Amino acid sequence: MAATFTAFAVPAVGRTLLARRRSSTSAEQAAHDLLALCCVDPSRIPAHIVDKHVELATQRREYPDVDAELLTAARSLLWLLADRRKYAAMQRSITVPVLLLHGAQDRLVPVASARAAAEANPRWRYVEAPDVGHIPQLEAPEWTAEQVLGWLADHPGTAAAAAAARPRPARPPPRPAQEDR
Numbered sequence: 001m002a003a004t005f006t007a008f009a010v011p012a013v014g015r016t017l018l019a020r021r022r023s024s025t026s027a028e029q030a031a032h033d034l035l036a037l038c039c040v041d042p043s044r045i046p047a048h049i050v051d052k053h054v055e056l057a058t059q060r061r062e063y064p065d066v067d068a069e070l071l072t073a074a075r076s077l078l079w080l081l082a083d084r085r086k087y088a089a090m091q092r093s094i095t096v097p098v099l100l101l102h103g104a105q106d107r108l109v110p111v112a113s114a115r116a117a118a119e120a121n122p123r124w125r126y127v128e129a130p131d132v133g134h135i136p137q138l139e140a141p142e143w144t145a146e147q148v149l150g151w152l153a154d155h156p157g158t159a160a161a162a163a164a165a166r167p168r169p170a171r172p173p174p175r176p177a178q179e180d181r
Contacts, residue, residue: 018067027057038134040105045138091121097158098124099151101144103132125151 025033031053035042042050060066080087098121102114111128118126127147129136137144152159 015067015071018070022061022067027061028054031057037107039139040103040131040133041139044140049138088120091117094121097151097155099148100124100126101129101136101147102126103129103134103136103139105131106134108134125154 021030031050032042034057035045035050035053039045100114100118102109102111104111106114114126114128118124129140129143132140132143
């Protein structure tokens, strides 16, 4: 993964890699490959969720700027991670309660990084999911829900404050009543 992200940092190389990947795989294969990368056991993902990933991969192929935006995001992440002091200072500046869930078999974000972040921020709650990869919310949804609900029970004001601070979407105007025909 480090080599791939480093290649993404070089504009022409990143564009070429993404174009080759797109031309050599179907949207379905791309979705399955991504789940295989992110999960210890992709078969744990329910079929309807896999179908949604395939649907999303299909939609992404129709979006003309998807590669450029992926490369921009990858480069931004690399620049952030390159300055470890700034990254650590950003983490220390978080003043709200934090629940950090991490899959012990994550191939995208090393578990050592999550452990280091938790150690550097002792106010955070860190929980590691054994035999789970990058997306515990999909690979182990019951475990994830149990962790989140338990954490929320220990921090009741956090959920209420977040809900109060979240902007509410504008209500759509009422629909006119249909006239009888």
